[in-house]
Amino acid sequence: MPPQRATLLQVAQRAGVSRSTASFVLAGRHLDMRISEDARQRVLRAAQELDYRPNLMARSLRTKVTRTIALVSDTLASDPYAGRVIQGALAAAVAHGHLLFIGESEGDPVIEEKLISDFLDRQVDAFLYASMSTRYVRLPKQLKGRTVVLLNCLTRGPSPAQHQVIPDELAAGWSAATTLIESGHRGGIHLVGSPGAFAGKERLAGIREGLTAADTRLAGTIECDWWPEPAYEAVSRALAGGLNPQALICLNDRIALGTYQALREAGRSIPDDVSVISFDDSELAAWLRPQLTSISLPHYQLGWQAVEKLLGPPSDPAVSRLPMPVRRRDSIGKPPVR
Structure with a gap:
């Protein structure tokens, strides 16, 4: 059987502090709660010694925040050339302390609807809605009113309702x-x-x-x-x-x-x-x-920037066009003399 996880109470007891003090320290709230540096260090040392890991499921039930996001695409995830988009999105999600779920519909609306329903059942916090090729899309009705960023696709209309990240x-x-x-x-x-x-x-x-x-x-x-x-x-x-x-x-x-x-x-x-x-x-x-x-x-940058728009500071929805740099090699020369 796997070893039992250490509890927050055990961390508090080893550190010689109250359970609430241990909770505030591990949540990074020691300054606003006026917890001494000595107590903070004892809690951190106890957590490390006990290999303490927070119960994210219990936390999400309390806070209604799961720290997860979902990427729903047509064929983006399975295309080896576009894999850098996924890498960029994953890296940005990790930087924000989130997990990224990935689902691919292969362009089938029935599969897409099922994927989105499954992610909603798992209470993901937000969505990336992505396309393999840059194109205009209609946002699925299940995502209306949700926190969504469009990745490599656009919606029609004079002003976007969501952030949309595309190459320029x-x-x-x-x-x-x-x-x-x-x-x-x-x-x-x-x-x-x-x-x-x-x-x-x-x-x-x-x-x-x-x-x-x-x-x-x-x-x-x-x-x-x-x-x-x-x-x-x-x-x-x-x-x-x-x-x-x-x-x-x-x-x-x-x-x-x-x-x-x-x-x-x-x-x-x-x-x-x-x-x-x-x-x-x-x-x-x-x-x-x-x-x-x-x-x-800019595949990697597309994935990174889309997650930044999703999890970063709030801003008005807009279309972000990312630069496409020229990779100069040997196929261009001066015009031939004719």
Whole structure:
């Protein structure tokens, strides 16, 4: 049988103080309760010697606070690339003395409803409602009136009812454009990918703003899905059809992988003939040769910041857009002389 847990009364008796004094010391209230330093040290020493751990279940019944939060997502938790979001959220929760429960619905509303009900039954203090891809969502009715922060997703409307933490895709698009501009590119810049999703639209808007500020514009778009094979096929067709780009802006690193293959087969050198820049800064970016310049999704910071908004000082609900830094590598060079 496991050893019996030490009780608060036993800690008090060993320290030679009252039970209430021991309770105040262990709750960090020794100053406002005017408890002497000597008594405080005796209580702490007794707690350590007895390996005392508070009964959190009993405390939560008294205070109605469980010091737990729940993250409900579609497929965020099981995606290895987005795992840093979970790490950031876990680290911030621990820093605030909370436990983080994680539930994944795989996009099934029935599973999502069951998950939220289970968490509510466990009396979690607050929720993170998260999405794998940045998008607009409708908050589940069970979470209305609850303490909630949206992680990597948004609700529609003129003013948010909850804090919403997303990456700054618009500024990332601007960064992609200005990175090429700073390397001397003024023309022959093409986009690779179909900007249909939220991130794609925001990135494209930022790219256009950045190019317009430099008095230039996109020379064209090579439409394709956000995966290596369709990108390879689309870029190969464009090159075979006579396209001679100076620079390609890929909407994510998977597109860049297919683009690299197509350029190599067409005898185009990166970056001597064509510069390439991308978004996400996944592991692919560092694996490719030459290594790919990519604009990083701040996964860890998204998770951390969402929990900070949840458990930190109260503030008016707002959309927080987190910076996406440029990871400069070897895929960008000066424009070729033609």
